[in-house]
Amino acid sequence: xxxxxxxxxxxxxxxxxxxxxxxxxxxxxxxxxxxxxxxxxxxxxxxxxxxxxxxxxxxxxxxxxxxxxxxxxxxxxxxxxxxxxxxxxxxxxxxxxxxxxxxxxxxxxxxxxxxxxxxxxxxxxxxxxxxxxxxxxxxxxxxxxxxxxxxxxxxxxxxxxxxxxxxxxxxxxxxxxxxxxxxxxxxxxxxxxxxxxxxxxxxxxxxxxxxxxxxxxxxxxxxxxxxxxxxxxxxxxxxxxxxxxxxxxxxxxxxxxxxxxxxxxxxxxxxxxxxxxxxxxxxxxxxxxxxxxxxxxxxxxxxxxxxxxxxxxxxxxxxxxxxxxxxxxxxx
Numbered sequence: 001x002x003x004x005x006x007x008x009x010x011x012x013x014x015x016x017x018x019x020x021x022x023x024x025x026x027x028x029x030x031x032x033x034x035x036x037x038x039x040x041x042x043x044x045x046x047x048x049x050x051x052x053x054x055x056x057x058x059x060x061x062x063x064x065x066x067x068x069x070x071x072x073x074x075x076x077x078x079x080x081x082x083x084x085x086x087x088x089x090x091x092x093x094x095x096x097x098x099x100x101x102x103x104x105x106x107x108x109x110x111x112x113x114x115x116x117x118x119x120x121x122x123x124x125x126x127x128x129x130x131x132x133x134x135x136x137x138x139x140x141x142x143x144x145x146x147x148x149x150x151x152x153x154x155x156x157x158x159x160x161x162x163x164x165x166x167x168x169x170x171x172x173x174x175x176x177x178x179x180x181x182x183x184x185x186x187x188x189x190x191x192x193x194x195x196x197x198x199x200x201x202x203x204x205x206x207x208x209x210x211x212x213x214x215x216x217x218x219x220x221x222x223x224x225x226x227x228x229x230x231x232x233x234x235x236x237x238x239x240x241x242x243x244x245x246x247x248x249x250x251x252x253x254x255x256x257x258x259x260x261x262x263x264x265x266x267x268x269x270x271x272x273x274x275x276x277x278x279x280x281x282x283x284x285x286x287x288x289x290x291x292x293x294x295x296x297x298x299x300x301x302x303x304x305x306x307x308x309x310x311x312x313x314x315x316x317x318x319x320x321x322x323x324x325x326x327x328x329x330x331x332x
Contacts, residue, residue: 004276007262009251019044026277028262030254032235035087038302045280045301047258047293048235051080055087057306058182058207058233060324063095066205068179070100070126072119074112074193077104081184084209088182100126100178109185109192116200119178123202126177176203184209190217198226206230212311219314230311237290237307237318257288292321 005026010018015033019041028045035052038044049057062068071092075085092099101122103115181204185193190212206227213232218224236253264286265279281300286293296304308320320329
């Protein structure tokens with residue numbers, strides 16, 4: 001009875017086991033688990049946003065905050081990556097956006113030419129066709145000059161000869177019609193995807209996932225300069241935590257912020273389990289050094305707050321925190 005709550009890393013199997021228990025003991029879990037589990041277990045509090053929440057925030061950032069309409073997707077077609085992409089696509093549809101291209105790959109992405117060519121074709125299809133009146137030469141007549149003999153060049157402004165370029169010989173044309181390209185990759189895929197993407201001359205805002213944050217590879221000359229401005233929506237605002245999801249450094253960063261979060265609750269005095277649980281649900285939000293916590297969901301027990309990261313000049317910086325409704329920009 002002296003134990004008010006439990007905080008600590010648990011395996012997925014242990015989380016599933018606890019989810020089936022009807023217990024009044026609040027259990028705070030540093031990592032997220034299967035989406036929807038928080039709706040079934042009122043006493044479990046997930047301190048990191050789930051993969052579904054991250055995917056939703058990514059789509060919401062593109063559409064609600066940035067106003068993008070033309071969105072394309074390139075993703076692996078199985079496993080956790082496929083599931084996360086499905087969540088992303090579902091949220092896009094909920095927001096009234098039908099992506100202009102969705103391309104999948106199954107094997108190791110050593111050759112993505114077919115997928116990237118298809119995305120480029122979609123980009124070409126968004127280039128507005130020239131209207132006939134746009135090609136008519138502008139007539140410029142001065143009323144006084146018209147009283148005298150004039151040359152035809154005085155009446156017409158002859159446009160300079162433009163180089164004709166169509167879709168058949170367009171490989172070198174930089175296309176800007178796709179506003180955002182979502183590419184969640186698996187571990188060890190950055191070298192393959194990162195070096196092929198620049199070859200297709202798509203000027204777009206790239207949205208990746210945490211597997212892009214192998215900074216040694218990302219900063220290479222063949223990749224880094226071509227993905228400047230890339231955004232990543234995730235749970236922690238440090239690239240050092242993503243080399244191994246279960247690494248000590250990952251949990252160390254979470255532990256510092258989560259301990260501060262608990263301290264912010266218990267600092268008001270001693271309380272029992274029920275009071276502590278109520279304080280958790282009613283918490284107005286916590287912003288730590290590298291994470292944020294804002295409980296959402298039916299039971300207000302899943303963190304719905306995500307970090308917004310930007311890759312610029314070979315560095316990763318935190319530019320804000322987003323909970324799907326409020327985007328809090330990080331002050332420089």
